[in-house]
Amino acid sequence: MTPPTTKPLPRHATTGAFIGLLSVGLFLAVAQFVALWTGRSSAPVLAIGQRFVDHYTPPWLADFAKKQFGTNDKAVLIVGIFVVIALIAAAVGVLAMRHPEFGTAGIVALAAIAGFTAQGLPDAGRAASLPAIAGAVAALIAFRGLLRAAKPRPLRLTLDAFAAGQRPGKPALETVGSNDRRRFLVASGSAAAAAVVAGAVGASGSRRGAAAAASRDGAGLATVTPSATAAPGAAVTATAQLTVPGLPPFFTPNKDFYRIDTALSVPEIDANTWSLRIHGMVDKELTLSYADLRAMPAVEHDVTLCCVSNPVGGPLISNARWTGVLLTDVLAMAGVHQDATQLFSTSADGWTSGSPTSVVLDGRAAMLAYGMNGEPLPIPHGFPMRLVVPGLYGYVSATKWLTDIELTTMDRQGYWVPRGWSQLGPVKTESRIDVPNSRNPAVAGLSPIAGVAWSQHKGIAKVEVSIDEGPWLEARLAGEDVTDTWRQWVYDGWRATQGAHRIRVRATDKTGYVQTATVADVVPDGATGYHEISVNVG
Numbered sequence: 191m192t193p194p195t196t197k198p199l200p201r202h203a204t205t206g207a208f209i210g211l212l213s214v215g216l217f218l219a220v221a222q223f224v225a226l227w228t229g230r231s232s233a234p235v236l237a238i239g240q241r242f243v244d245h246y247t248p249p250w251l252a253d254f255a256k257k258q259f260g261t262n263d264k265a266v267l268i269v270g271i272f273v274v275i276a277l278i279a280a281a282v283g284v285l286a287m288r289h290p291e292f293g294t295a296g297i298v299a300l301a302a303i304a305g306f307t308a309q310g311l312p313d314a315g316r317a318a319s320l321p322a323i324a325g326a327v328a329a330l331i332a333f334r335g336l337l338r339a340a341k342p343r344p345l346r347l348t349l350d351a352f353a354a355g356q357r358p359g360k361p362a363l364e365t366v367g368s369n370d371r372r373r374f375l376v377a378s379g380s381a382a383a384a385a386v387v388a389g390a391v392g393a394s395g396s397r398r399g400a401a402a403a404a405s406r407d408g409a410g411l412a413t414v415t416p417s418a419t420a421a422p423g424a425a426v427t428a429t430a431q432l433t434v435p436g437l438p439p440f441f442t443p444n445k446d447f448y449r450i451d452t453a454l455s456v457p458e459i460d461a462n463t464w465s466l467r468i469h470g471m472v473d474k475e476l477t478l479s480y481a482d483l484r485a486m487p488a489v490e491h492d493v494t495l496c497c498v499s500n501p502v503g504g505p506l507i508s509n510a511r512w513t514g515v516l517l518t519d520v521l522a523m524a525g526v527h528q529d530a531t532q533l534f535s536t537s538a539d540g541w542t543s544g545s546p547t548s549v550v551l552d553g554r555a556a557m558l559a560y561g562m563n564g565e566p567l568p569i570p571h572g573f574p575m576r577l578v579v580p581g582l583y584g585y586v587s588a589t590k591w592l593t594d595i596e597l598t599t600m601d602r603q604g605y606w607v608p609r610g611w612s613q614l615g616p617v618k619t620e621s622r623i624d625v626p627n628s629r630n631p632a633v634a635g636l637s638p639i640a641g642v643a644w645s646q647h648k649g650i651a652k653v654e655v656s657i658d659e660g661p662w663l664e665a666r667l668a669g670e671d672v673t674d675t676w677r678q679w680v681y682d683g684w685r686a687t688q689g690a691h692r693i694r695v696r697a698t699d700k701t702g703y704v705q706t707a708t709v710a711d712v713v714p715d716g717a718t719g720y721h722e723i724s725v726n727v728g
């Protein structure tokens with residue numbers, strides 16, 4: 191007869207893996223719950239993920255992830271971290287069935303990694319390691335309890351049993367029965383229920399988030415006096431909008447505005463406690479509050495923002511009317527030194543960006559923006575304050591959740607520069623075909639071809655299309671709002687015939703430069719080549 195204490199390994203292993211998963215699940219859930227007070231970014235998975243993004247992602251991997259998953263790359267990373275943690279938890283759980291020290295050590299190690307990582311993040315509060323500590327305490331209690339519950343209870347021996355040859359610590363087969371199973375079910379069920387409740391409440395939002403949202407709701411937007419308005423206003427923008435079904439609106443609604451940043455959890459900033467520091471090569475260092483900036487003369491300006499990693503024909507471009515103050519007005523108060531060649535900006539989450547002062551101070555409407563399309567800056571787009579510089583890609587200019595501006599030289603490198611991207615990022619003259627598309631297909635007969643073209647701060651002079659390798663045909667341009675925005679175009683002379691067709695587009699900017707046909711990747715300074723679509727006319 192096999193001794194009753196040595197249960198067959200599979201069951202043993204399954205129980206161990208289950209205990210490991212449950213303990214770590216409780217760890218993560220309790221940590222998430224405590225992060226309600228310490229900020230979302232201090233929750234272990236987000237903290238570890240953020241650290242990974244900022245420090246351990248080689249350019250090729252970032253590039254691969256972007257190409258493979260697009261803007262879902264963050265979700266993929268978070269799921270990946272969950273999977274890795276779960277696998278380790280299960281493996282350590284199996285080991286811990288025989289050597290409980292492994293389980294204890296595993297939980298302590300996870301807490302140490304998560305705690306130090308959270309504490310090391312740029313926007314860490316003083317208590318950023320608290321979620322990990324609380325999670326570890328809960329997980330250790332659960333782990334010990336589950337382990338105890340999983341072990342069969344030593345038999346209380348009767349004299350009869352003793353006489354029958356049983357010995358303490360060696361329970362007979364029938365004692366590893368329903369009582370023990372019930373005990374384990376109750377223990378694991380309680381742990382699971384606690385994890386679900388803590389996790390669900392913890393995922394519902396944070397105190398910081400609520401404070402940020404409340405200060406945003408209370409922010410309102412200044413009424414901009416026409417004389418201070420840098421944008422020409424509604425009369426002109428009306429002609430900037432063509433009425434072609436399927437063409438994106440001239441102003442991108444905030445909810446549809448593309449979003450790109452490295453933040454796994456959006457910085458949640460209370461405008462009432464926020465401040466902007468301006469320092470470096472200036473006469474007078476400044477610290478400005480949100481109220482200080484809101485009290486300055488407001489400007490409105492229309493700027494089309496685009497991302498350097500937008501592929502030819504891609505969606506990472508949007509247009510908005512920004513409200514804010516002119517950067518030059520703010521910098522004039524600080525007094526920028528002649529030899530300061532770079533405006534280096536930092537966000538609350540430690541992201542950095544550098545723009546040449548020769549660009550931001552050349553008279554264009556570079557601004558500190560707090561309004562977007564008539565509402566306070568949405569939190570994902572940088573509330574309470576961001577930079578917007580017409581003519582530069584976002585990665586070298588458009589710092590969201592801005593907290594710091596340093597006037598310095600070109601020696602300092604912004605976030606993306608050591609990761610393989612160019613230090614200078616002027617927007618390239620580009621064009622895109624939006625119509626026809628799957629919802630607005632080409633039809634036999636007169637069928638419009640339409641899209642957008644952009645060359646921020648230079649302006650678009652001409653757009654041409656070529657059908658089936660034919661000659662370049664000039665499109666009709668919508669009215670120009672300002673040179674800092676994209677410009678809609680339509681070619682309405684195409685008599686489509688049944689069958690397959692290929693359409694290409696190219697733009698010419700107001701400097702006379704014709705968009706290049708040379709195909710270039712997005713790295714290091716923006717994609718080039720003609721956008722080409724194939725259509726089937728049924």
Ligand SMILES: Nc1nc2c(c(=O)[nH]1)N[C@H]1C(S)=C(S)[C@@H](COP(=O)(O)O)O[C@H]1N2
Pocket residue numbers: 447448449450451452453495496497498537538539541570571572583584585588589590591
């Ligand atoms: N703090 C912060 N600001 C940032 C970024 C970032 O990762 N972090 N990304 C930049 C990039 S690459 C772009 S293209 C724009 C995008 O701005 P949007 O998300 O409002 O469209 O923000 C810029 N500002």
Ligand SMILES: [Mo]
Pocket residue numbers: 450496497498499583584585
């Ligand atoms: Mo970008």
